[in-house]
Every structure is written in structure tokens, then in C-alpha cells.
Amino acid sequence: MSANRKLSLKGMPREVLVELLKAIGKERYRADQVVRWLYRHRVAEIGRMTNLSKACREHLESLACIPRLVCLKEQAAGDGTRKFLFQLEDGETVETVLIPEKDRLTLCLSTQVGCRMGCKFCLTGQSGFTRQLTAGEIVDQVICVVDRIAPQQAARGPVNNIVLMGMGEPLDNLDEVVTALEILMYNDGLQFSSRRITLSTCGLAPMLAELGRRVEVSLAISLNATTNELRSRLMPVNRRYDLETLLAACRRFPLGGRRRITFEYILFAGLNDSLEDARRLVRLLGNIPSKINLIPFNEHPDLPEFKKPSPERIEAFLNFLLERNLTVMTRRSKGAEIRAACGQLRSAAASSGKKAPLPAGRNS
Ligand code: SF4
Numbered sequence: 001m002s003a004n005r006k007l008s009l010k011g012m013p014r015e016v017l018v019e020l021l022k023a024i025g026k027e028r029y030r031a032d033q034v035v036r037w038l039y040r041h042r043v044a045e046i047g048r049m050t051n052l053s054k055a056c057r058e059h060l061e062s063l064a065c066i067p068r069l070v071c072l073k074e075q076a077a078g079d080g081t082r083k084f085l086f087q088l089e090d091g092e093t094v095e096t097v098l099i100p101e102k103d104r105l106t107l108c109l110s111t112q113v114g115c116r117m118g119c120k121f122c123l124t125g126q127s128g129f130t131r132q133l134t135a136g137e138i139v140d141q142v143i144c145v146v147d148r149i150a151p152q153q154a155a156r157g158p159v160n161n162i163v164l165m166g167m168g169e170p171l172d173n174l175d176e177v178v179t180a181l182e183i184l185m186y187n188d189g190l191q192f193s194s195r196r197i198t199l200s201t202c203g204l205a206p207m208l209a210e211l212g213r214r215v216e217v218s219l220a221i222s223l224n225a226t227t228n229e230l231r232s233r234l235m236p237v238n239r240r241y242d243l244e245t246l247l248a249a250c251r252r253f254p255l256g257g258r259r260r261i262t263f264e265y266i267l268f269a270g271l272n273d274s275l276e277d278a279r280r281l282v283r284l285l286g287n288i289p290s291k292i293n294l295i296p297f298n299e300h301p302d303l304p305e306f307k308k309p310s311p312e313r314i315e316a317f318l319n320f321l322l323e324r325n326l327t328v329m330t331r332r333s334k335g336a337e338i339r340a341a342c343g344q345l346r347s348a349a350a351s352s353g354k355k356a357p358l359p360a361g362r363n364s
Contacts, residue, residue, distance in 0.1 A: 007064040009046070010038055010143075011136025013179050014186075024059045032188060034060075039189030042143050044068055069140045071148065084145060088113070088137055092130055094167055096141040098149070098159070104196075106161040109141050111177055112168025117202050118236045121224075121266060121297065121306050124167045132173045138180035142190060162192055165200040165220070171207035178214045194218075195257075200264065205241035205249040212254040219253060220262040220293070221246065225272050226280035234271075243284065250288055260289040260327070267296050267314060269307040278320040291327035294318060 007020065017031040030052065037049040046061045072093065073085040080100040087093050094110040115122070116129035146159055162184060164170040170177045177199070184192045199211065200220035208219070225231035231238040241249075250261055263285060267273045281292070294317065297308045309317075314330070321328045 008067050008134070008136045009034065009060075009064045010066055011134055011139050011176075011179065011183065012064075013135075013182070020064065021060075024056070024063070026056060030056070035186060036188050038066065039139075039143070039183065039186060042147060067136065067140070069137065069144050071144060074148075082149075084141075084148075086141060086144065088133075094133065094137070094141070096145055096166060098145055101161075104161045105159045106163055107142060107145055107159045108163050108166045109138055110166035110168055111138060111164055111170045111173050115168045116172065117169045119202060119222075120234050121268070121303060123300065123302060126302075132176060133168070135176045135179035135183065138176065139183050139190075142184060146190075160192075160196055162197045163200065163220075164198070169202055169204065170199050171201045171204040171211060174207055174210060174214075178211075181215050181217060195259075198262065200262075202235055202237050203241055203246045204237065205246045208249040208253050212252075216254075216256050218259055218262070219250075219255075220264055221250060222266075223263045223281075224266050224268075226277050226284055230272060247284060247288065255289060260291050262291050262293050264293045264295060267294060267309050267317060269297070269309040269313070271306075273309040273313050273317055275316065275320055278317050282321065282324050282326065285326070291329065292321060294321075294328060294330045296330075 009017070012020070014031055014035060017034055018028050021030045021034070022028070033051055034049060037043045041048075043049065044066055046057050046064070046066060049057055049060075052060070067089060069086040069088065071084055072087050074082060076082045082098040084096045084098070085093055086096060092113045094113060096110060097108040099106040099108060111133055113130035113133065114128050115124045117125055119125040142159070142162070149159070164177065181197060181199075184190050184197065185194055194216045195218065198218040198220050200222055201208070202222045211217075211219075222235070223231075225234055225238075226243075228238060228242045231243060238246075253261065255261070265272075265281065285292070294314070296314055297306050299306070299308050318328060318330055
């Protein structure tokens with residue numbers, strides 16, 4: 001329900017839309033028409049749904065609306081990374097990051113305002129939780145960015161990869177996230193392939209089975225440590241679901257086709273970057289179809305206790321894994337000059353007086 005007490009069409013599951021239209025005497029196929037207007041043509045007003053009769057549009061307008069996020073700020077980095085600060089209807093803000101890579105254009109979405117997982121290396125985690133995003137607000141991040149970059153798409157190609165790695169823990173907002181993912185994959189809508197959508201979690205192990213039952217997407221686990229002692233210090237979620245519990249849930253996760261689970265491993269100088277850590281990592285992931293994403297920590301003045309390892313140390317860690325035939329990617333921090341780690345634009349807006357009171361930021 002939007003602030004003006006009308007139902008939001010954006011983010012409404014198709015079956016609910018069918019029921020809404022049925023209630024005003026309209027046939028099932030009208031819901032498909034509305035879906036196409038919302039997600040293929042991305043109209044901002046019900047009045048523009050011209051294959052519905054005028055009476056139908058007016059009736060629908062009296063019950064429902066098409067809310068739209070407001071872009072408060074956009075920053076671009078030299079490497080092409082673009083970061084958007086969006087304002088929600090209640091004045092809260094979230095960030096969305098567009099990341100151009102060699103063969104794809106990735107959009108990193110937020111799923112909550114803030115986060116209650118409290119990871120120590122993440123400014124979002126340090127700032128606490130405000131509220132869940134609705135499915136409509138998650139989908140609208142995609143629509144707003146796709147529309148904003150439309151004139152340049154011919155050169156770069158469309159957004160073709162979605163990662164849920166922005167602010168928030170997606171599995172802590174599972175119902176809305178699943179609805180949003182289903183909408184993003186509508187064949188008559190935005191048409192994202194399930195293979196091109198990755199959900200990243202800090203490790204809410206029991207929810208993994210539920211996710212696997214409800215929707216088919218790629219999975220990433222934010223791992224970051226190879227002992228329970230260190231992981232519990234860095235990521236409080238590990239006190240509830242330790243490494244053994246999390247990795248057992250990963251082994252049970254239904255991997256469709258050729259999929260593997262991505263394990264994200266942020267390298268912190270002196271904490272988890274030794275060859276002993278690398279050896280444990282190999283052992284832990286031994287029997288899981290996996291690839292490892294090594295991410296040297298992106299330093300931030302508000303997190304002085306965490307440092308990025310030296311290039312030599314990163315290289316040694318990487319080579320150790322490669323020599324043992326693991327699939328490893330290293331991710332350079334993109335868009336550093338625009339504070340591309342999630343939450344940092346929001347934090348900057350707060351310190352310049354806009355309504356965004358929380359310092360925030362996942363290291364991505
Ligand atoms: S890293 Fe992710 S799960 Fe952890 S506090 Fe930050 S947003 Fe939440």
C-alpha cells in the first residue's frame with residue numbers, strides 16, 4: 001500500500017493483480033496487459049495503459065497507483081561505475097550501483113533500509129535496521145536505472161546481470177525478495193534470466209532451503225573467515241549458524257544446471273590473509289561445487305581497524321588457491337572515488353544534511 005493508501009501495482013504478484021482486476025469485472029488476460037505496461041513499457045501512469053478501456057483505467061486509478069523512486073543523487077566513476085541514491089515514499093533512502101564489466105552490465109540492488117546482521121566490516125551493518133523494502137521498491141531500482149541509462153544502452157548493451165548484494169540481508173526479507181525476483185524474470189516483463197541473478201547472503205542457513213524451494217537463482221555466500229572464532233568476531237550471524245551449519249546448508253542447496261556457489265572472501269590484512277587461512281579455505285570448500293571471489297578490503301576512514309592486504313599478500317593467497325585448482329576471481333574495488341562500497345553515498349548524503357541519517361556500507 002502506498003502513502004496515498006492506494007495499492008501499488010508495481011511489485012504486485014501477477015496472481016494478486018488477476019484478483020484485483022477480477023474484482024472490477026475484468027478478465028484474466030487484462031493482468032498480462034498490465035504486467036507488460038508496468039515492466040516492458042515501464043509506464044508511470046495507469047492512464048497510459050491504452051489497451052485498457054477508459055472506464056477500466058479510471059476504475060483502476062481509483063484503487064491503485066504506480067509509485068516511483070526519486071533519484072536524489074547520481075555519481076559516476078572513471079571506470080564507468082555509477083551509483084544512485086534513491087528516495088522511498090517515506091523519505092528513507094537506498095543505494096543501487098551499476099557496474100560495467102567486460103561482458104556484462106551488473107546492477108547491485110538493496111533489499112532493506114539498513115541491516116540487522118551487524119557485520120563489523122560493513123557500515124550498513126554498523127548503522128542498524130530501519131525497515132524492509134517492498135517487492136515494488138526492489139524492482140523499481142531496476143526500472144529507474146534501466147530508464148535512466150536507456151539512451152546509452154545502444155553502446156553498452158542493456159543491464160543483464162542482477163546481484164542482491166547492496167544494503168540489507170536478502171534472506172531476512174525473503175517474501176518480498178522472492179516476489180521481486182519472480183517479477184524481474186517475467187517473460188513479458190523485464191526478462192532477466194535466473195542464471196543472471198545472484199543472491200548474496202551472510203549465512204542465514206535455515207533460509208537457504210526455503211530460498212531453494214521457492215525460486216531458482218545463483219547463490220553467493222559472504223564467507224570471509226575460515227574459523228568460527230574469527231567469523232563470529234567479524235559476522236555475528238556466525239554465532240547462530242556456524243561454519244559447519246552454513247556449509248551443510250550449502251551442500252543441500254539445489255544447484256540447477258552447471259551452477260556453482262560463489263563464496264565471497266574479503267581479504268583483511270593480518271586477519272584472514274595468511275596461507276594457513278587459504279589452506280583452511282580449500283579444506284572447507286572441498287566438496288562443494290564452488291568458485292571463490294577474493295575481494296581485497298576497500299578501506300574506509302570509519303572502519304580504521306580493517307586494512308587492505310599488500311599486493312604481495314593478495315597474490316600469494318590467490319596463487320595458493322589457483323595451484324589447488326580452485327576457480328578464483330579477484331575483484332578490484334570499482335568506483336572507489338565515488339564511494340562505491342554500498343552505503344557510502346548514503347552516508348555522504350547524511351553528512352551533507354539530506355535525510356539519510358545512517359552511515360552505511362557493505363564492502364562491495
Ligand atoms: S555485509 Fe550484508 S549482511 Fe552484513 S551487515 Fe552488511 S549489508 Fe548486512
